[in-house]
Amino acid sequence: MSITADDFYRNVFHLKDENLIQELVSATEIRHLKKSEFVVRIGEVQNDVYFLETGIARGYFLDVNGKDVTDCFAFQCGTAAVSFGQLEVDVPSSMTIEMLEDGRFFCVPISVVIRLQKHYEEAMMLYNHLLIAAMKAHWELKRVLNSCTAVQRYQWFLEKYPGLIDKVSNKYIASFLGMTPVTLSRLRRTLREALKSEDKDATDSV
Known part of the structure; x- marks a missing residue:
């Protein structure tokens, strides 16, 4: 059963600041993507952060021969489907994010996320938490691949x-x-x- 944006920010991200929650809810658009559809393609501008509720997505880049190389999978509720470390407006994506099964997302404009970080400590803490988790996952993958x-x-x-x-x-x-x-x-x-x-x-x- 699908959850509301309000429940998502409270129960998945465990936010406490009521003003922050309401601003996020007001800025959130729920989007459904079908299998084989794209969150973003390489070179396209992704101006929204897609927070996964359900579904599976794959992030990949192209090697020197133009062959796609899988970089990550998004399958856990709360995962941010966005090019790694990217939280800037009007910046082309360095990777493609493709749906491997139907998915549901809570989407928030990157410009809103940036603004909220400046006004709410909890928003900055959440961003730091998501960024650190992504960095740890990528470093662990690098370690596993090499050792x-x-x-x-x-x-x-x-x-x-x-x-x-x-x-x-x-x-x-x-x-x-x-x-x-x-x-x-x-x-x-x-x-x-x-x-x-x-x-x-x-x-x-x-």
């Missing part, structure tokens, strides 16, 4: 992104984890067979 084996990367993904393995294309997950789709498929098959073997051994021992 973990393919198996460890896959197991990390299962833990950090619960449920996405069955909802998102292997191609996108493999790109995110720095491996080929063939490697990812082989890993999934090997681990499934290992789990079946463990279950069989456990049953036989009863």
